[in-house]
Amino acid sequence: MTDISVSGSIRQSTPRAGQRVRLPTQWLGVAPFFIFALMFLILPTTYLILGAFQNDAGEFTLENIAALSRPSIVNAYWISIRISFTSAILGALVGLAIAIAIVRGGLPPWVRSATMTFSGVASNFAGVPLAFAFLATLGRLGLVTVLLNTLAGFNIYSTGFNILSFWGLTLTYLYFQIPLMVVIITPAIDGLKREWGEAAATLGATQFQYWRMVAIPVLWPSFLGTVVLLFANAFGAIATAYALTGSSLNIVPILLYAQIRGDVLHNPHLGYALAFGMIFITGLANVLYLWFRTRSERWLK
């Protein structure tokens, strides 16, 4: 096949000159992409990362990183990590349960296709409108709040619940986290071969033992991998939180947003350090994700 291709014919006719000319033209084909990525993805990020390690005079320093240990900043990171982690774990568990139910629960086929379609929509329904939807549901005048109050005489706000709080935001994030889990994990559950279940049953395993000793160990890496992806997904999100809580909830993206708008930390380089911290955490999460994925793909081929 390569013999008829253009690259092959050039090589045959003028071996040396052809190779010298061919190399740069070959790179020309991917040059726009690399220039684009370099200018608008890699360089801007590098600029911030370098800025995080510089002072106003442009000298190397670790002061900005050290300044991240201010209580208000540590607090912001901590809340962000907790919300992202909680919504990732809960989203993954619930998403897994739903995925198992629709793949293995013996439900009619329309349930599965409807769930998958809806998950595709809901996993992309984030940002400002999602915040509106939850305010209309669980805000002080929301349908669920009002119904519980008038029908059951139960005021959820009297229990200390607030849609503008940690649990309120986590509950809201679950609206896109769960569907994302369903979308990602369903193929993995499809990958559990029926023969494994039959083999386990032949050897006398109960349903419980099959899940504990076969299915869960096989699903484990892709489960953990998706948890990490969901974590990064929630960690970088700002629009929902901002529309829901304004700037009352102190999470890192909102702090960074305020810093970009008005230098609230009174130190531009601290802003860079804040951004660097975000990349560091999501980057770490994604390195773990890639590692888990290479491990899980061994089984699901």
Add this chain to the structure above:
Amino acid sequence: MRVARIWAWITFGIGAAYFFIPLIATLEFSMRMRRGEYSFDAYRIVLGDERFQATFGYSVVVAIFTILLGVLVVVPTAYWIRLRMPQLRPIVEFITLLPLIIPAIVIVFGYIRMYGSNSPLPFLGSARGTDVLLIIGYATLALPYMYRAVDTGLRTIDVRTLTEAAQILGAGWATIIARIILPNVLIAVLSGAFLTFAIVIGEFTMASLLNRPAFGPYLQNIGANRAYEPAALAVIAFAITWGCMSVIQILSRFAPRSASAPAN
């Protein structure tokens, strides 16, 4: 097995309740504007609002340019990687995944610092330049989805044979990409395009930080100042997302399954 099925129904039921109650609540809330009865007043006000029309129109135009830019950057690259430089695939795939690792707010922060009016490339010096920068930013956000969609599309056609056939007939590279490759992966490109549209249309962070009059900041502004209109806007936004995803699903029915079944 029967017990398992009951549990499956219960799980599905709880999930369905969690996902449908907010939708019902939002719909109900959006119609509560007139005291004592349901009405579509909130929708009438929102749709009649000049700023709604202006910002929505702006975001639609930006989304269209984002899609064009995305296609322009991704299609030739994915094609070239498949045809000539498969050794670069891991690097390119890694780069296309970067926007999932680097939060949008960090990317736009970098733009603001790098492309200010005093920089060698002063995108932010003019409104038009800022529009361009916003489109570029959105194209990077959509990069992971666009690249995967196009690459999946390319997998189903025989890139090499099509290229050789075109070359024998005397076609140049631009002709090959625009008239041979693009039509053959059109369905994949359109899937990526509609997903891009769904992501871009209500995006808040980048538009807000670049101070552009886009739909996302408008939504946020209405949310902070009005009672019933936000719910109506949420319903509209959900409908748009639903519409985009439905189009993608319908398109996927027309997509060729493998190289042995060419798309014509």
